[in-house]
Amino acid sequence: MPIWEAVQFALASLRAAKLRTFLTVLGIVIGVASVIAVVAITQGLDEYVSAQVLQLGSKSFTISKMPAIITSRQMWEEMQKRKDITMTDLEVVRNACGECSEVGGSSQSNRTAKWHDIKQEDVQVYGVTENYSRIGSIRELSAGRNLIPDDVDHARPVAVIGSDLVDAFFGALDPLGKTILVGGQPLTVVGVAAKKGSLFGFSQDNFVWVPLSSFRKLFGTYRTVSISIEARSMAVFEAAQEQCRVALRTRRHLGFKKPDDFAIETGESILDLWTTFTHNIYIVTFVVTAISLIVGGIVVMNIMLVSVTERIREIGVRKALGARRRDIRRQFLVEAVILSGLGGLLGVAGAAVFSWILGTILGNMMSADFSAPVRLWAVVLALAVSAGVGLVSGIYPAARAAALDPVVALRNE
Amino acid sequence: MSATTVVPAVHDDSAHIRAIDLWRTYQMGTEEIHALRGVSFTINANEYVAVMGPSGSGKSTLMNLIGCLDSPTGGTYVLRGKTVSEMNDDELAVIRNREIGFVFQTFNLLPRATALHNVELPMVYAGIPKIERLERARHALEMVDLADRANHKPNELSGGQRQRVAVARALVMGPSILLADEPTGNLDSATGEDIMRLFGKLHDSGNTIILVTHEHDIAEHALRTIRLRDGHIESDERRH
Numbered sequence: 001m002p003i004w005e006a007v008q009f010a011l012a013s014l015r016a017a018k019l020r021t022f023l024t025v026l027g028i029v030i031g032v033a034s035v036i037a038v039v040a041i042t043q044g045l046d047e048y049v050s051a052q053v054l055q056l057g058s059k060s061f062t063i064s065k066m067p068a069i070i071t072s073r074q075m076w077e078e079m080q081k082r083k084d085i086t087m088t089d090l091e092v093v094r095n096a097c098g099e100c101s102e103v104g105g106s107s108q109s110n111r112t113a114k115w116h117d118i119k120q121e122d123v124q125v126y127g128v129t130e131n132y133s134r135i136g137s138i139r140e141l142s143a144g145r146n147l148i149p150d151d152v153d154h155a156r157p158v159a160v161i162g163s164d165l166v167d168a169f170f171g172a173l174d175p176l177g178k179t180i181l182v183g184g185q186p187l188t189v190v191g192v193a194a195k196k197g198s199l200f201g202f203s204q205d206n207f208v209w210v211p212l213s214s215f216r217k218l219f220g221t222y223r224t225v226s227i228s229i230e231a232r233s234m235a236v237f238e239a240a241q242e243q244c245r246v247a248l249r250t251r252r253h254l255g256f257k258k259p260d261d262f263a264i265e266t267g268e269s270i271l272d273l274w275t276t277f278t279h280n281i282y283i284v285t286f287v288v289t290a291i292s293l294i295v296g297g298i299v300v301m302n303i304m305l306v307s308v309t310e311r312i313r314e315i316g317v318r319k320a321l322g323a324r325r326r327d328i329r330r331q332f333l334v335e336a337v338i339l340s341g342l343g344g345l346l347g348v349a350g351a352a353v354f355s356w357i358l359g360t361i362l363g364n365m366m367s368a369d370f371s372a373p374v375r376l377w378a379v380v381l382a383l384a385v386s387a388g389v390g391l392v393s394g395i396y397p398a399a400r401a402a403a404l405d406p407v408v409a410l411r412n413e
Numbered sequence: 414m415s416a417t418t419v420v421p422a423v424h425d426d427s428a429h430i431r432a433i434d435l436w437r438t439y440q441m442g443t444e445e446i447h448a449l450r451g452v453s454f455t456i457n458a459n460e461y462v463a464v465m466g467p468s469g470s471g472k473s474t475l476m477n478l479i480g481c482l483d484s485p486t487g488g489t490y491v492l493r494g495k496t497v498s499e500m501n502d503d504e505l506a507v508i509r510n511r512e513i514g515f516v517f518q519t520f521n522l523l524p525r526a527t528a529l530h531n532v533e534l535p536m537v538y539a540g541i542p543k544i545e546r547l548e549r550a551r552h553a554l555e556m557v558d559l560a561d562r563a564n565h566k567p568n569e570l571s572g573g574q575r576q577r578v579a580v581a582r583a584l585v586m587g588p589s590i591l592l593a594d595e596p597t598g599n600l601d602s603a604t605g606e607d608i609m610r611l612f613g614k615l616h617d618s619g620n621t622i623i624l625v626t627h628e629h630d631i632a633e634h635a636l637r638t639i640r641l642r643d644g645h646i647e648s649d650e651r652r653h
Contacts, residue, residue: 006536016525317521320482321582322510322538324503404483410521 001327011337024303027342029350031293032382036351036374038289041358042282044372049274050313059237060136064226067263078408082261084224089248093227094248099240102230105127107215107223111183113208115169121371122229124207125182127215135228138253144176144191147211155213162189162205182208185218266365296343301393304336315401316409329402336394344386348379429483430456433549436487438440443598448474450644461616463632466641475641476625479526480513480592492587509568510538514583519594520575528554528578529563535586553581557611572619574602580611591615591622595629609634
């Protein structure tokens with residue numbers, strides 16, 4: 001019996017029990033939809049994070065006291081013991097790195113900013129060298145000017161501010177030339193950085209840049225400096241990192257076998273860390289949702305077993321008319337595969353809707369442009385898996401049907 | 414059909430069915446039950462045979478063996494030169510498909526399929542293409558005067574009509590034997606007579622018919638009666 005005949009038999013018996021077919025398919029639909037949606041959302045998250053992290057720029061890297069991602073409390077305590085990176089370290093690196101086109105430094109502290117009676121809490125205050133905005137992804141200004149070497153050389157009390165402060169303080173007024181208080185220190189606004197939006201719900205526009213020299217004068221010199229570096233080209237990217245590493249290790253008299261007591265990080269390396277960190281979470285989430293697919297498979301198997309029991313007489317008749325074992329087996333297998341394959345197809349449609357809704361909700365929560373794209377490979381995988389689930393759940397019931405003795409089956413009431 | 418062997422010793426052109434010392438033993442726990450205890454007979458082409466006997470006589474068992482639904486535990490069964498008793502399940506399925514046309518007491522039509530599709534079914538298992546199937550199924554329904562009921566489902570047909578659909582289904586593959594098991598058992602006597610007239614016509618047109626029944630009125634339509642008792646043939650009479 002050709003396969004399309006089996007498909008027609010299967011469709012006929014599925015049509016005959018519409019409610020049962022619907023409920024069985026629903027089980028698979030939910031399983032497939034949640035698997036695809038979970039994949040879509042984790043993919044979306046990954047893409048979102050990498051887009052954000054890679055803003056760091058492809059040939060730039062940072063040297064800091066502590067790495068960007070710390071995975072345990074113990075690690076954090078270990079990192080705390082490290083020496084701060086000093087202005088002298090910055091100078092040493094700047095002088096040693098021939099393959100670097102820009103070497104800048106920054107220190108950071110959170111302060112309250114004030115303009116007249118208006119307060120803006122938790123403003124990230126960065127003390128930066130004048131080249132800071134040119135390293136990595138270039139931060140454009142929407143008004144005024146950037147910091148210039150003179151600002152740094154003379155430790156001028158000037159500031160480039162983020163758009164959150166403009167919104168909070170000035171509204172429609174021109175912020176340029178106004179003097180704001182940051183941590184109680186008066187600073188004159190010379191520039192406004194272009195708005196960037198938020199990352200994981202944290203605003204990236206709630207900041208003030210001041211010259212690093214001014215920062216140290218106003219807020220103290222005890223803070224560690226983080227060094228931002230741009231390599232001359234992609235070709236010397238590794239070499240530039242190596243030059244910096246050697247220079248810093250030499251200055252710190254680190255023994256041959258001692259590990260670095262500072263972190264050199266690229267966008268890539270942070271992304272790698274993120275990936276290893278989230279990888280296991282993704283796997284667990286995937287497995288948990290995949291269980292719903294297994295449950296769907298059990299439902300299919302159960303229904304097929306019921307169906308075989310109900311149709312023993314029919315199987316007997318078919319055998320009397322000349323159906324071989326494989327004809328019966330095929331008919332029931334095809335039925336199971338159609339049940340779950342149909343569930344797979346509808347599940348894909350459900351997943352598209354589901355991940356769009358979840359993507360929108362997540363996007364709103366993080367106030368960011370976030371999308372959870374349904375991937376073709378996830379669709380193909382889900383369809384293959386659901387058809388496979390049908391096949392696996394159909395094998396035993398189909399084998400039972402095929403093995404029925406025609407005499408016994410015909411006698412069945 | 415590699416396992417199909419022609420046994421020269423029992424080969425006989427006129428012998429349609431040759432049963433030699435057929436035994437069928439069932440195992441019930443530790444006890445052996447002999448439903449058939451060495452049954453031998455020959456049925457020629459275009460014979461019209463009634464198999465009779467009280468319940469427990471072994472007539473259902475014999476019908477299952479003749480219909481290739483079951484295999485004997487002893488003896489040899491040769492159907493048109495093929496030693497059926499040595500065949501496996503799937504080979505028996507092919508024999509049932511090509512050589513046997515079943516008519517059951519309870520009709521055994523697929524309830525959700527139309528009359529046409531029910532008649533088509535054996536040809537699906539024979540691998541006959543759709544167009545030819547439909548043509549032959551329509552023709553078979555015409556032969557039983559049901560051409561106008563082709564698209565009715567069994568529950569839209571009367572008992573007699575259902576049984577005629579079953580006869581059309583049994584004949585559509587052009588089988589060697591039409592094997593009817595109490596074909597009138599679920600019909601009123603007038604309708605039963607209709608069906609028996611149809612059988613008579615089919616016999617006249619050259620079919621070999623084996624009728625299993627316990628009703629004398631029905632058996633009288635046949636030209637030969639084999640009576641079973643306790644697994645043996647009690648009598649085998651021909652009427653002329």
